[in-house]
Amino acid sequence: MQIRVQIQRPLVPRYRPAGSRARFSSTMPRPYRFHISASWHGKTPPSPPSKGNEAFSLDSSIAIWRDHMLSSQRAGFTKDAGEDFFYIQDMRNQSGVSFGVADGVGGWRESDVDPSLFSQALMYHAHRYAKMAWPGEPEIDPTQDYEEREAVEGWEMWPRDCLQAAHDAVLRERAVVAGSSTACIVNLNASSGLLRAANLGDSGFMIIRSSSVFHRQRAQTHGFNFPKQLAKLPPLLKKFSGATMDLPQDADLYETKLRDGDIIIAFTDGLSDNVFNNEITSICSLVARAGGPEDTQVQTIAERIIQYARACMVNKSRVSPFEKAAARDGKFWFGGKMDDVTVVVALVREVI
Incomplete structure (x- = not known):
C-alpha cells in the first residue's frame, strides 16, 4: 500500500495579510548584468494559526534571513508573503545570480x-547553497600556477x-515538522x-523577448489544482514504508x-492562475515605454504585475486562467482565484 503525501490545493480561498516588495540589483564586471527585483502580496485577512509547526524563533537563522528579505517595503505594507517565499542571491565571486520562488x-x-x-x-537553504557555488565551471586565471588554480573555492551548481x-536540508530542519x-x-x-x-x-518562470513570450515553463501537476511538490512527511506517516x-x-x-x-519572471501560481501571458507582456511594454533607470523599471514591473494579479483575483466577472483550467476538468469556477502571489523579475543587459 502506498500513501501519496501530496496535498491538493483547497478550492475554498484561504487568506493572509497583504505583503510587500523587495529590491535587489546585481552589477558584475562581466559580459552580462542583471537588474533584479521581487514583489509579493499575501492573502487577506490572515489564515488562522497552525498548531503543528510553531513559527521560527525570531533569533533563528531562517527567521533573521526571512525578515531581511522582506525588510525593503513601502510604509503601511506588512512583511508577510503568506505561504509563498522567494530568494535572490549573488553566486560566488559575483559570477551570476540565483533566484527562486516556492x-x-x-x-x-x-x-x-x-x-x-x-x-x-526551502528558499533559505537554496540561497545558502547558491551563495557558495558558481553558475558554471569555477573561473580560474590561466596565468596562475597549478596550485593557485586548484585553490579556487566553490563548485558548479545546477538548479536541480x-x-x-x-x-x-529541510528534511533535517527540526523546526519544520511537516x-x-x-x-x-x-x-x-554573468559570464x-x-x-x-x-x-x-x-x-x-517565463522569458519575455521582444515584447512576446519566448518561453514559459509548463506546470507539473498530478491533476487539476494538485501540483507536484517536495514534501516532508509528518512523523505519523513515517511508519508506512510505501509512502512516496x-x-x-x-x-x-x-x-x-x-x-x-x-x-525573466519567476512566479507562484497566484500569478499564473489569474493573469494571461499577453497581459504580462503588456505590463512589461508599458513600463519600458515610460523609461527611467533600469532598476526602477524592474521594480515597477514587479509591482504592477502583483497589483494586476490582485485585481484579477477579486474580479468574478472576468474569465481567468484558473476558470478555464477548471472547465477543462469538468469543474465550475467563476473569475479569479484568491491566493498568495510572488514574482521575481530580472532584466538582462549585455555590457558593451
Missing part, C-alpha cells in the same frame, strides 16, 4: 501544519542540485549569459542563452 501547499493546514514554514526553509541540497511546497530555481550566468532552471510543481513524494530529480530542466533586453 509556494507552500495550503492543504497541510487541515493537519494543523503551517505551510509557510516549509517554503521559507541546489533544489536537492535545499530539500535535504509540509510541502512547489519550487522553481533559476541561475543566470556566458546562460540561463539554467529547474521547476517542480505549478510555480514557474515527489523528488527534486522529478523537476523539469531548462537551459537557454539569454539576449540583451530579455526579461
Whole structure:
C-alpha cells in the first residue's frame, strides 16, 4: 500500500495579510548584468494559526534571513508573503545570480501544519547553497600556477542540485515538522549569459523577448489544482514504508542563452492562475515605454504585475486562467482565484 503525501490545493480561498516588495540589483564586471527585483502580496485577512509547526524563533537563522528579505517595503505594507517565499542571491565571486520562488501547499493546514514554514526553509537553504557555488565551471586565471588554480573555492551548481541540497536540508530542519511546497530555481550566468532552471510543481518562470513570450515553463501537476511538490512527511506517516513524494530529480530542466533586453519572471501560481501571458507582456511594454533607470523599471514591473494579479483575483466577472483550467476538468469556477502571489523579475543587459 502506498500513501501519496501530496496535498491538493483547497478550492475554498484561504487568506493572509497583504505583503510587500523587495529590491535587489546585481552589477558584475562581466559580459552580462542583471537588474533584479521581487514583489509579493499575501492573502487577506490572515489564515488562522497552525498548531503543528510553531513559527521560527525570531533569533533563528531562517527567521533573521526571512525578515531581511522582506525588510525593503513601502510604509503601511506588512512583511508577510503568506505561504509563498522567494530568494535572490549573488553566486560566488559575483559570477551570476540565483533566484527562486516556492509556494507552500495550503492543504497541510487541515493537519494543523503551517505551510509557510516549509517554503521559507526551502528558499533559505537554496540561497545558502547558491551563495557558495558558481553558475558554471569555477573561473580560474590561466596565468596562475597549478596550485593557485586548484585553490579556487566553490563548485558548479545546477538548479536541480541546489533544489536537492535545499530539500535535504529541510528534511533535517527540526523546526519544520511537516509540509510541502512547489519550487522553481533559476541561475543566470554573468559570464556566458546562460540561463539554467529547474521547476517542480505549478510555480514557474517565463522569458519575455521582444515584447512576446519566448518561453514559459509548463506546470507539473498530478491533476487539476494538485501540483507536484517536495514534501516532508509528518512523523505519523513515517511508519508506512510505501509512502512516496515527489523528488527534486522529478523537476523539469531548462537551459537557454539569454539576449540583451530579455526579461525573466519567476512566479507562484497566484500569478499564473489569474493573469494571461499577453497581459504580462503588456505590463512589461508599458513600463519600458515610460523609461527611467533600469532598476526602477524592474521594480515597477514587479509591482504592477502583483497589483494586476490582485485585481484579477477579486474580479468574478472576468474569465481567468484558473476558470478555464477548471472547465477543462469538468469543474465550475467563476473569475479569479484568491491566493498568495510572488514574482521575481530580472532584466538582462549585455555590457558593451
